Amino acid sequence: MVAIRPLPATTDGVGALLPVGEKYVSLARLSCVCLDNVVKQGAMKQQTSDSGRQDEDRIDTDHGIDIQHVVVEELSIAAFRAEKGQAWCILGGTRSGIDRFVSLLSGEEEVLQAGRLVLPEQLAVVSFRGQQALFEEEVRRDESDFLDRVDPGTPAHTFLQPGTRTDELVRTFRLGHVLDRGYRQLSSGESRKLLLLSAITRGAQYLVVENPYDGLDVKSCQDFDQIMAELLQQGFTLLLVLANRVDIPPWCNHLAVIDAGTMVRTGPRDEVLAALDQAESAGSWEHLLNGEQALPETAPEVLVRMVAGHARYGEREIFSGLDFQVDRSQHTLITGPNGAGKSTLLAVISGDHPDCYTNELYLFGIRRGSGESIWQLKRQMGIVSPALHREHYLPGSALQVIVSGFFDSIGLYSKPTHQQQRQARAWLAEIGLSDREKMPFRRLGYGEQRLILIARALIKLPKLLVLDEPTHGLDDRYRASLLDFLETIAARQISTILYVSHRRDEYRPFFRQHVELG
Numbered sequence: 001m002v003a004i005r006p007l008p009a010t011t012d013g014v015g016a017l018l019p020v021g022e023k024y025v026s027l028a029r030l031s032c033v034c035l036d037n038v039v040k041q042g043a044m045k046q047q048t049s050d051s052g053r054q055d056e057d058r059i060d061t062d063h064g065i066d067i068q069h070v071v072v073e074e075l076s077i078a079a080f081r082a083e084k085g086q087a088w089c090i091l092g093g094t095r096s097g098i099d100r101f102v103s104l105l106s107g108e109e110e111v112l113q114a115g116r117l118v119l120p121e122q123l124a125v126v127s128f129r130g131q132q133a134l135f136e137e138e139v140r141r142d143e144s145d146f147l148d149r150v151d152p153g154t155p156a157h158t159f160l161q162p163g164t165r166t167d168e169l170v171r172t173f174r175l176g177h178v179l180d181r182g183y184r185q186l187s188s189g190e191s192r193k194l195l196l197l198s199a200i201t202r203g204a205q206y207l208v209v210e211n212p213y214d215g216l217d218v219k220s221c222q223d224f225d226q227i228m229a230e231l232l233q234q235g236f237t238l239l240l241v242l243a244n245r246v247d248i249p250p251w252c253n254h255l256a257v258i259d260a261g262t263m264v265r266t267g268p269r270d271e272v273l274a275a276l277d278q279a280e281s282a283g284s285w286e287h288l289l290n291g292e293q294a295l296p297e298t299a300p301e302v303l304v305r306m307v308a309g310h311a312r313y314g315e316r317e318i319f320s321g322l323d324f325q326v327d328r329s330q331h332t333l334i335t336g337p338n339g340a341g342k343s344t345l346l347a348v349i350s351g352d353h354p355d356c357y358t359n360e361l362y363l364f365g366i367r368r369g370s371g372e373s374i375w376q377l378k379r380q381m382g383i384v385s386p387a388l389h390r391e392h393y394l395p396g397s398a399l400q401v402i403v404s405g406f407f408d409s410i411g412l413y414s415k416p417t418h419q420q421q422r423q424a425r426a427w428l429a430e431i432g433l434s435d436r437e438k439m440p441f442r443r444l445g446y447g448e449q450r451l452i453l454i455a456r457a458l459i460k461l462p463k464l465l466v467l468d469e470p471t472h473g474l475d476d477r478y479r480a481s482l483l484d485f486l487e488t489i490a491a492r493q494i495s496t497i498l499y500v501s502h503r504r505d506e507y508r509p510f511f512r513q514h515v516e517l518g
């Protein structure tokens with residue numbers, strides 16, 4: 001099912017479509033969630049170190065998460081303790097050191113100093129990095145070249161505890177129909193939900209979830225809240241790691257803040273909230289436009305036209321009969337539940353899905369499949385997407401990834417001009433990552449990687465900007481800067497924007513068309 005609506009040019013855009021008073025996150029009562037299958041264990045792992053020494057010890061009592069005087073690279077924590085049954089939000093901006101906190105809990109950080117570091121054995125971390133690592137592992141194991149068919153990879157159901165695929169939890173998250181697919185074949189929201197359920201069904205009692213509201217559709221955010229509320233009642237300990245203050249859910253009762261490499265506050269939610277400053281934007285990126293002005297107004301130009309569009313994966317149809325057109329400056333918001341086909345639609349348009357050739361699809365007036373050069377088309381597009389992010393596991397420094405935007409390549413294979421390098425450095429400075437210039441892209445935090453990919457897409461100010469959930473993992477300040485910048489680009493008619501997001505606070509007035517899939 002597809003709905004396409006023009007949006008009024010003068011009112012507050014998509015915001016006008018929302019029911020009055022509807023909140024992004026809501027906590028509804030839970031009807032029934034079955035957790036009988038959860039295995040309960042009492043063992044825990046203890047690490048103590050005063051001289052870099054690490055010991056493992058098994059004891060039966062549950063001491064929660066206990067971190068005292070711990071130092072890892074770029075983060076120090078004087079005291080943090082999450083006890084059984086508590087609900088914490090750990091708040092930290094994109095460059096605060098919060099990524100280090102997540103990897104500390106994942107056991108991936110080298111501990112430089114530790115007064116006391118106690119991590120329960122039944123602690124599970126659901127992070128973007130973990131999601132990415134799994135994807136890479138699946139790509140490594142892909143045997144399609146040796147088989148006479150596409151290798152779907154590890155079936156999704158094997159991530160769940162055996163015997164749980166029909167559980168109420170799986171139904172609540174509407175995942176039943178994807179469990180026989182390979183992990184790599186899931187949409188980004190579907191794989192987030194799967195990893196969450198994987199942790200729960202496999203017996204985690206301490207759940208750490210990084211930015212759960214990024215990438216889940218509105219209904220799934222509500223389901224997530226319901227499930228978390230139920231888990232809390234059952235004595236689970238929950239830690240949400242959040243980049244955005246607006247995401248703090250009503251059921252969270254404790255708050256910690258990480259800023260500039262230190263855990264600066266911990267305590268009851270209201271006390272900590274009262275002490276926080278107002279969030280600001282990360283600054284205006286407008287001067288990066290270098291005085292770029294709008295192209296002179298000419299006859300209306302059709303950038304994208306799809307006639308009775310369709311897409312499939314193997315036998316499965318994702319959408320069909322989609323008539324879709326984007327004129328110059330007709331900035332378009334694409335929404336729909338997880339798995340509805342939003343990324344697939346954008347991949348067909350950007351030429352990253354084989355159905356770009358089987359469709360009647362015109363890009364910048366050129367019919368796809370008519371002998372055109374894909375590079376000629378890509379030159380006019382800037383793309384940020386979960387797929388692009390996943391594919392950036394090639395070597396390359398932060399600066400090289402931004403510069404590769406001029407060449408539309410994944411990896412840098414051409415020598416950039418001085419001017420191109422200057423521009424890339426200006427972007428690095430603007431997004432606050434100058435000190436990361438030479439650092440391998442893969443070693444950056446997830447939010448930092450996103451910023452680099454955004455700069456890569458924007459640097460050449462393309463005619464068409466294809467932004468598929470670009471703000472995953474970004475904090476309020478960077479989201480505000482990006483959306484303000486897009487607003488300026490829209491106002492000056494520099495680029496036309498195709499934008500996918502589940503976050504209603506990103507539905508800005510400059511959108512002129514709304515496509516709803518699913």
Ligand SMILES: Nc1ncnc2c1ncn2[C@@H]1O[C@H](COP(=O)(O)OP(=O)(O)OP(=O)(O)O)[C@@H](O)[C@H]1O
Nearest residue numbers: 185186187188189190313338339340341342343344
């Ligand atoms: N490579 C693939 N092979 C088979 N099925 C796939 C593949 N990639 C995606 N799918 C399936 O196609 C459907 C649409 O996926 P798509 O990524 O377009 O959804 P989406 O609307 O972008 O979802 P989300 O909001 O979670 O990102 C999903 O059900 C997904 O499981």
